Amino acid sequence: MVEALTTNGTREVNTICGFCGVGCGLTVRVEDGVIQKVTGQKDNPSSKGEACIKGREGWRHLYSKKRLTQPLIRKEGELVPASWDEALDLVAGRFSEIKEEYGPDAFGMFSSSRSTNELNYLAGKFARTVFGNSNIDSCNRA
Ligand code: SF4
Numbered sequence: 001m002v003e004a005l006t007t008n009g010t011r012e013v014n015t016i017c018g019f020c021g022v023g024c025g026l027t028v029r030v031e032d033g034v035i036q037k038v039t040g041q042k043d044n045p046s047s048k049g050e051a052c053i054k055g056r057e058g059w060r061h062l063y064s065k066k067r068l069t070q071p072l073i074r075k076e077g078e079l080v081p082a083s084w085d086e087a088l089d090l091v092a093g094r095f096s097e098i099k100e101e102y103g104p105d106a107f108g109m110f111s112s113s114r115s116t117n118e119l120n121y122l123a124g125k126f127a128r129t130v131f132g133n134s135n136i137d138s139c140n141r142a
Contacts, residue, residue, distance in 0.1 A: 010029055011029070025044025027040070035059050038056050071083070073090060104131050108136070109126065110137055110138065
């Protein structure tokens with residue numbers, strides 16, 4: 001990321017869009033720690049100032065009131081806030097129960113083209129070592 005101060009005190013941060021594998025250059029305008037606008041980075045050698053709607057407008061979900069900011073666990077039919085420890089313990093416990101009852105092939109992992117190579121590697125490792133299978137796929141193989 002490259003950062004510059006504009007004349008009116010806002011910051012402009014150049015970065016790479018992470019929404020898809022194209023990797024367009026974006027310029028993020030930030031004021032008082034809050035994103036104001038995202039535009040295509042004009043001097044980016046591959047995207048040359050272009051960016052699709054996801055790159056230009058996808059940041060708005062950061063400030064959405066609908067955004068999940070903590071785990072939710074269903075209790076008696078209702079989703080209630082929970083700590084990460086409680087949520088992860090629940091998931092790990094259910095994984096163990098399912099694996100014991102149905103075997104390793106009860107699981108499949110779907111990764112994402114938005115993930116880095118390192119995250120996709122970890123997803124594969126997780127499937128092999130925790131689930132005990134190689135049932136992994138992703139939308140980035142097409
Ligand atoms: S701006 Fe659009 S095309 Fe470019 S990387 Fe982001 S999602 Fe992909």
